[in-house]
Amino acid sequence: MSGPAPAADASTNRWRRRIASWMSTGTLAAVVAVLSLALLWMALRLAGFDATLALGALWRGSFGNWYALTSSTLVRATPLVLTGLAVAIAFRAGVWNIGADGQLLVGAALATAVGLAWGDALGWAALPIALVAGAVGGACWAGIAAVLRTRFGVLEVISTIMLNFVALDLVGYLVRGPLQEPSHAYPQSNEIPAQMHLPFLIPGTRLHWGFALGVCAAGILWWAMRSTAAGFRVRAIGANADAARIAGRVDVARTTTRVLLLSGALAGLAGAIEVSGVTYALYENISPGYGYTAIAVALLAGLDPLGVLGTGILFGALEAGALSMQREASVPSVVVTAVEAALVLLLLAMSRRGAAARVIGRFAGARSPSPEEAL
Amino acid sequence: MRTATPLALAALGELVVERAGVINIGLEGIVLGGAFGALLGAGSNNLVLGFAAGCVAGLFIAALFGVFAVSMRSDQIITGTAINLLVLGLTGALYRGLYGATGAALTIPTTGSVPLPLLVRIPVLGPTFFDQPPPTYLVYLVAPVLWWWLYRTHAGLAIRAIGERLESVRVSGVNVPRWRWITLLVGGALGGVAGATLVLSQSGTFAEGMSAGRGFIAIAIVVLGRWRPIGVLVASLLFGAASALQYLFQAMGWNVPYQLFLAIPYVLTLLALAGFAGRRIEAPAALGRAG
Numbered sequence: 001m002s003g004p005a006p007a008a009d010a011s012t013n014r015w016r017r018r019i020a021s022w023m024s025t026g027t028l029a030a031v032v033a034v035l036s037l038a039l040l041w042m043a044l045r046l047a048g049f050d051a052t053l054a055l056g057a058l059w060r061g062s063f064g065n066w067y068a069l070t071s072s073t074l075v076r077a078t079p080l081v082l083t084g085l086a087v088a089i090a091f092r093a094g095v096w097n098i099g100a101d102g103q104l105l106v107g108a109a110l111a112t113a114v115g116l117a118w119g120d121a122l123g124w125a126a127l128p129i130a131l132v133a134g135a136v137g138g139a140c141w142a143g144i145a146a147v148l149r150t151r152f153g154v155l156e157v158i159s160t161i162m163l164n165f166v167a168l169d170l171v172g173y174l175v176r177g178p179l180q181e182p183s184h185a186y187p188q189s190n191e192i193p194a195q196m197h198l199p200f201l202i203p204g205t206r207l208h209w210g211f212a213l214g215v216c217a218a219g220i221l222w223w224a225m226r227s228t229a230a231g232f233r234v235r236a237i238g239a240n241a242d243a244a245r246i247a248g249r250v251d252v253a254r255t256t257t258r259v260l261l262l263s264g265a266l267a268g269l270a271g272a273i274e275v276s277g278v279t280y281a282l283y284e285n286i287s288p289g290y291g292y293t294a295i296a297v298a299l300l301a302g303l304d305p306l307g308v309l310g311t312g313i314l315f316g317a318l319e320a321g322a323l324s325m326q327r328e329a330s331v332p333s334v335v336v337t338a339v340e341a342a343l344v345l346l347l348l349a350m351s352r353r354g355a356a357a358r359v360i361g362r363f364a365g366a367r368s369p370s371p372e373e374a375l
Numbered sequence: 376m377r378t379a380t381p382l383a384l385a386a387l388g389e390l391v392v393e394r395a396g397v398i399n400i401g402l403e404g405i406v407l408g409g410a411f412g413a414l415l416g417a418g419s420n421n422l423v424l425g426f427a428a429g430c431v432a433g434l435f436i437a438a439l440f441g442v443f444a445v446s447m448r449s450d451q452i453i454t455g456t457a458i459n460l461l462v463l464g465l466t467g468a469l470y471r472g473l474y475g476a477t478g479a480a481l482t483i484p485t486t487g488s489v490p491l492p493l494l495v496r497i498p499v500l501g502p503t504f505f506d507q508p509p510p511t512y513l514v515y516l517v518a519p520v521l522w523w524w525l526y527r528t529h530a531g532l533a534i535r536a537i538g539e540r541l542e543s544v545r546v547s548g549v550n551v552p553r554w555r556w557i558t559l560l561v562g563g564a565l566g567g568v569a570g571a572t573l574v575l576s577q578s579g580t581f582a583e584g585m586s587a588g589r590g591f592i593a594i595a596i597v598v599l600g601r602w603r604p605i606g607v608l609v610a611s612l613l614f615g616a617a618s619a620l621q622y623l624f625q626a627m628g629w630n631v632p633y634q635l636f637l638a639i640p641y642v643l644t645l646l647a648l649a650g651f652a653g654r655r656i657e658a659p660a661a662l663g664r665a666g
Binding site for chain 2: 047048049096098144148151152154155157158159161162163164165166169170172173176292293295296299331332334335336337338339340341342344345348349
């Protein structure tokens with residue numbers, strides 16, 4: 001931890017440092033990704049699989065051709081980018097939102113409920129209203145954690161995890177109760193009306209406009225974090241909440257609440273987009289743990305919104321490729337979950353030293369400065 | 376009590392870990408790893424070996440967490456989340472690799488109930504608490520031992536002090552990483568046995584991701600139990616009862632929204648944290664902080 005730098009010095013060096021930080025984050029992410037794939041190759045060899053065939057299939061199923069890229073990788077990447085952004089901005093402010101998964105579920109549920117109740121009556125407006133409903137649902141779910149944190153001092157780490165399970169039970173109840181399809185045979189909702197389906201971005205593929213929304217969100221957040229007063233407050237709190245409160249007169253409680261609400265809204269939007277762009281109905285297992293993978297997505301990106309776009313697509317590719325790996329080389333697709341974890345652990349190990357330590361250390365260390373570091 | 380046993384074991388382990396100021400979200404992975412280890416260990420119909428293997432698997436995963444979160448002082452939440460994903464991926468892949476894509480009909484014998492003589496004759500309580508598989512009795516044994524360790528020994532004092540007054544303790548010369556490692560290994564062993572219990576005393580088989588959030592529930596139990604062994608026992612029973620109700624409703628064919636019952640313990644935990652349910656509870660002050 002370095003001491004406070006003089007303001008003039010900071011402004012002249014800002015761009016140079018930003019570029020250096022980007023380079024180091026990007027390089028680190030690339031090195032870590034390559035290392036993880038090498039580990040996967042070795043592990044597959046040891047387990048007796050045809051590792052080269054498997055990795056080939058991983059490539060063919062993700063980036064190898066136009067259809068795989070658009071219809072699986074980018075479709076899969078969409079919720080990961082949005083939830084990754086949700087996690088990234090929260091972590092940037094030192095808010096440990098582990099609850100993106102629950103917020104996504106509530107967003108998906110509310111969007112479905114709105115669509116089924118008023119979808120026909122609203123006509124063309126149904127889709128935007130459903131998306132907004134999803135974002136509101138996610139924000140409300142995160143809002144519970146925000147109130148618990150600011151009013152009652154409850155650690156959001158614990159409350160958001162609890163809320164994930166409550167959300168899972170809630171959706172489980174909805175698809176077997178109020179929102180269940182009429183025949184009551186399956187735990188799922190009716191299909192939402194056709195005018196509520198997100199249009200396809202590229203004709204002939206399954207890539208929907210949700211991906212474009214994700215890209216826009218990443219761009220806006222990148223700009224907002226960099227160039228707005230609100231973004232500065234968020235970064236200041238993440239760096240040192242006490243300093244931001246005392247020296248910068250930042251209302252920490254209000255800013256963290258807003259960050260949590262925005263974070264929840266992004267995750268809820270991801271849920272609404274999954275419903276209106278991919279599944280067209282509410283299922284209990286609509287999220288295969290997007291909100292947890294999102295943590296890895298955000299970290300690998302160094303909590304940078306544009307970086308999240310990149311790592312979100314990378315993880316989307318991994319998960320899309322895993323399916324073809326299972327088909328062609330009969331390698332269990334869950335193995336990519338371990339690869340994702342290895343990515344994070346390698347990143348943690350490597351960020352202990354070198355220039356990249358700052359990127360992770362800025363938020364990981366900020367919350368828990370030890371005396372040695374402070375001195 | 377039967378559904379509460381693995382929860383109580385894992386939660387008691389996590390209790391010790393959290394008292395030393397470490398929050399091990401990786402507990403979910405430890406339980407899952409313990410379950411898988413038990414499956415491997417019990418392959419030759421040897422139940423004792425199964426429990427031992429589950430325990431070792433838990434220890435191993437806890438050690439991995441310790442390398443990052445204690446020795447390298449990485450962030451505990453991030454490390455724990457990564458460990459969960461790692462174990463989920465590895466056990467899933469290994470299971471399919473070793474036992475085929477479907478893994479159908481792979482069953483191993485389970486421990487039956489062992490009624491304790493005399494105690495089981497206590498009316499009402501006897502059959503509920505003393506006619507159970509052996510791991511349940513381990514809970515009865517571990518809870519008081521942990522209480523004694525935490526509150527009546529120098530080691531326990533050091534552990535609790537680390538959790539509350541990290542700086543003072545470090546200044547007074549206590550080896551923080553050493554104690555955190557010890558608590559982590561205790562937590563890992565108990566979490567591993569909890570996972571083994573799922574396989575060897577309950578389901579008799581393994582399924583991908585079969586821990587199904589029990590590690591997270593255990594963390595909730597620690598909170599609801601106010602970071603105290605007795606509280607953790609009571610909270611485990613509460614969570615156990617909530618999930619037992621689910622099976623009851625399904626078995627009776629009642630059309631009751633049992634998911635809402637499942638959510639009750641989580642809501643209770645949140646309320647307890649916020650201070651609605653009785654006295655406001657405080658987490659160990661140094662929870663989550665790098666040592």
